[in-house]
Amino acid sequence: MNRWEELGRVQIPNNGGELKLSRRGQEYSIRLSGIRGELMNSRVHGSEEALAELGCAGLRARAGARVLVGGLGMGFTLAAALGCVGESAEVTVAELIPAVVEWNRGPLGECAGHPLRDSRTRVHSGDVAELIAAGGAAWDAILLDVDNGPEGLTQADNQWLYSEAGTRAIHRALGPAGMLAVWSAGPDPLYLIRLKKAGFHTSVRTVRARPGKGSRHTIFLASKAALI
Secondary structure, X not given: OOOOEEEEEEEOOOOOOEEEXXXXXXXXXXXXXXXXXOOEEOOEOHHHHHHHHHHOOOOOOOOOOEEEEEOOOOOHHHHHHHHHOOOOOEEEEEEXXXXXXXXXXXXXXXXXXXXXXXXXXXXXXXXXXXXXXXXOOOEEEEEEOOOOOOOOOOOHHHHHHHOHHHHHHHHHHEEEEEEEEEEEOOOOHHHHHHHHHOOOEEEEEEEEEEOOEEEEEEEEEEEOOOOO
């Protein structure tokens, strides 16, 4: 059996712990210090792709669609978002940790088909909250795969995104028919209430980590227009 080979380590800003990238054959793993088990694995990405497919539904025919992805990870959400939009679209991915971007430009790139090489991709090296708080962007879709979702936070700095203030800011940052899609490790009724208080029409989907099997994850869908 192949053994895990360490490819890189990086410290997360503000004492957020250490990320470690490893490879075993064609399988890649990212682990976070202090957290039992893997943070990400290249063999398990069904719910990340579902996040993009649900959040970007209907955007393929929209000329100049603008999508914001919060969190690059192993690139699966970004790649799925690119597959859901047309040739004139622009997909911005915000990634706080520069090393994660470099890993995706290097060994991790092959996992999701090198989405950073797509001419429609833009990379924001920083917190996705910065782009949301700036306002005026009129995003057609915002896809958040940050931390473990609104309830399962591992870093306090991510709390604003899921707070009442952050949820209202997301509502302002979306266009008139904009859609927010949020990945979560599990359900969170209080977050659903915050979304509704911010003026969103909401829906919740349960998806599997792998097609037909694996862990069940939650996707929150929140639209400024009524959901059909």
